Structure formats: structure tokens, C-alpha cells
Amino acid sequence: MIQARTALTLVLALLAGYSFGLAQPASQRQIMPIKGELYRFRNADHFSVFLVTPAGILATDPIDADAARWLKAELAKRFAKPVRYLIYSHDHADHISGGEVFADGAVVIAHDYAKAAILRERRPTAVPEVTFSERLTVELGGKKVELIYLGKNHSDNSIVVRFPDERAVFAVDFIPVKSLPFRDFPDAYVDEWIESLKRAEAFDFDILAPGHGELGRKEDVRAMRIYMQELRDQVTQLLRSGRAVDEVKQLVTMEKYSSWGNYKQYLPLNIEGMARHVQTQLKPK
Numbered sequence: 001m002i003q004a005r006t007a008l009t010l011v012l013a014l015l016a017g018y019s020f021g022l023a024q025p026a027s028q029r030q031i032m033p034i035k036g037e038l039y040r041f042r043n044a045d046h047f048s049v050f051l052v053t054p055a056g057i058l059a060t061d062p063i064d065a066d067a068a069r070w071l072k073a074e075l076a077k078r079f080a081k082p083v084r085y086l087i088y089s090h091d092h093a094d095h096i097s098g099g100e101v102f103a104d105g106a107v108v109i110a111h112d113y114a115k116a117a118i119l120r121e122r123r124p125t126a127v128p129e130v131t132f133s134e135r136l137t138v139e140l141g142g143k144k145v146e147l148i149y150l151g152k153n154h155s156d157n158s159i160v161v162r163f164p165d166e167r168a169v170f171a172v173d174f175i176p177v178k179s180l181p182f183r184d185f186p187d188a189y190v191d192e193w194i195e196s197l198k199r200a201e202a203f204d205f206d207i208l209a210p211g212h213g214e215l216g217r218k219e220d221v222r223a224m225r226i227y228m229q230e231l232r233d234q235v236t237q238l239l240r241s242g243r244a245v246d247e248v249k250q251l252v253t254m255e256k257y258s259s260w261g262n263y264k265q266y267l268p269l270n271i272e273g274m275a276r277h278v279q280t281q282l283k284p285k
């Protein structure tokens with residue numbers, strides 16, 4: 001009886017884990033079509049994209065070495081074409097580890113500052129051979145892919161990968177779709193982040209492919225920018241009125257975002273991170 005109950009509890013825990021998107025095994029890998037020959041690659045909670053052309057494949061974040069080996073084998077099996085380019089969204093290890101898996105046949109590209117961070121932080125991946133500061137257009141098999149730097153945001157080296165024919169963009173961690181930004185804005189630049197979202201809003205596209213969660217649309221960029229501005233405004237006002245950070249955490253009202261992912265988990269941390277940022281701005285210079 002006890003054994004049966006334990007087994008049932010375990011089954012329920014597993015079901016609950018799945019329904020809330022928690023505790024997914026790292027082996028949860030998938031390739032999903034986005035549009036035309038543009039596809040999404042999933043490794044548990046992390047996503048990247050790749051474009052298949054007659055001259056080969058342009059891939060983005062390898063995610064980790066095991067995931068990259070799986071993807072490489074799947075691409076060979078399904079499309080029988082080599083990966084010619086590998087583009088890193090930004091330097092963070094949870095997205096770009098394992099680049100060496102593709103580096104034998106692919107040119108690795110990232111922002112100038114991503115290369116610097118990869119070397120400085122000894123990221124476990126291939127060091128980019130080609131870097132750029134503002135924009136770079138990659139042409140492959142008659143397709144054009146635009147790599148665009150919008151300024152500092154979630155990191156100092158995040159880029160947008162734009163697929164003009166598919167009217168899609170790939171952007172990781174700085175335009176979460178209906179989801180709060182990660183924790184307390186580690187490694188981030190809050191004011192520049194808002195400015196870079198404004199620049200992304202000016203792009204012409206329909207599909208937003210983020211590094212986590214569901215696909216989004218152009219409206220999601222604006223929604224994220226407004227979330228950041230509202231949080232910054234509220235935290236600034238409360239700190240200016242002399243409130244301590246603990247009080248600010250109680251007084252900030254962001255309920256209209258309660259349906260967004262990670263709301264309960266990240267809101268207190270988002271407030272702390274924003275308070276830390278605002279305090280540096282309010283300090284007499």
C-alpha cells in the first residue's frame with residue numbers, strides 16, 4: 001500500500017512537472033518548422049533557429065555540446081547539407097556552449113564584444129572567427145541574413161538575427177515573450193536595454209523567435225519595452241521618495257503582468273535589480 005502510494009505520488013509529481021514546464025529532461029530535443037526553410041531547435045528550455053539553403057545551413061546558438069552533437073546529426077540526416085555558418089546570439093554559456101561541434105565546417109560569427117567575453121570568461125565553445133560592431137549581412141544559397149547590434153541590453157553583446165524573407169527575428173534573453181526578464185538583471189544595462197527595444201520595434205517583421213518559451217510577434221517587443229519602463233518609473237519614484245528597497249518590493253504594482261511567465265519568481269528579483277540600477281543613477285555625481 002505504501003509502495004503503491006509512493007509510486008502514485010511520483011507519477012503525480014512527474015505530471016505536475018510537465019504541465020508547469022518544470023523539470024524537463026535535458027534530452028527533450030526537437031526541430032520545429034517556423035516558416036519556409038527556417039526552423040526552431042529546442043533543447044529543453046533553450047531554443048535556437050537555423051535556416052536551410054541550397055548551399056548549406058546557417059545555424060545559431062549551439063546551446064551545449066550534447067545538444068549540438070544531436071543537432072548536427074539530425075541536420076545531416078534530414079537535410080544532407082553542412083552547417084556553413086554558426087551565429088552566437090550573445091556570450092552567455094547556457095546558449096552558446098558546444099560551438100566547437102560545428103567549427104570544423106562552419107564559420108563562427110558573433111559581436112566584437114561577444115568574442116572578448118568568450119575569451120575573458122573562457123566560455124566552453126568555439127571562439128568566433130568573424131566579428132562585427134554594428135551590422136553584418138551573411139549571404140548563403142541565395143538567402144540573406146542580417147546580424148544587427150542594437151546596443152547594450154541583457155548583455156553588452158546581444159545581437160538580433162533577422163531573416164527578411166521569412167519576416168522573422170531571433171533574439172535571445174533581451175526580448176522575452178510574455179515573460180519577465182531573468183532574475184535581477186545580472187550583466188545587464190537597463191537604460192540601454194529600453195533603447196535597444198525601441199530600435200527593435202522599428203524593424204519590419206512578424207515572427208519573434210526567443211531563446212526561451214513560445215514564439216512571439218512584433219507586439220511582444222513593445223510590451224517588453226513598456227514593462228521595463230513601468231518598472232523603472234515605479235522604482236525610481238519610490239526610491240526618490242525615500243523608500244528602502246524592501247518597501248519598494250512591497251509597493252511596486254505590476255499585477256497586469258501576472259499572466260506572464262516567471263511573474264511570481266522573478267518580479268521581486270526584477271525589482272531588486274532595477275533598484276540597484278536606479279540607485280546608481282540617483283547618486284550625486
Ligand SMILES: [Zn+2]
Nearest residue numbers: 090092154173
Ligand atoms: Zn543570456
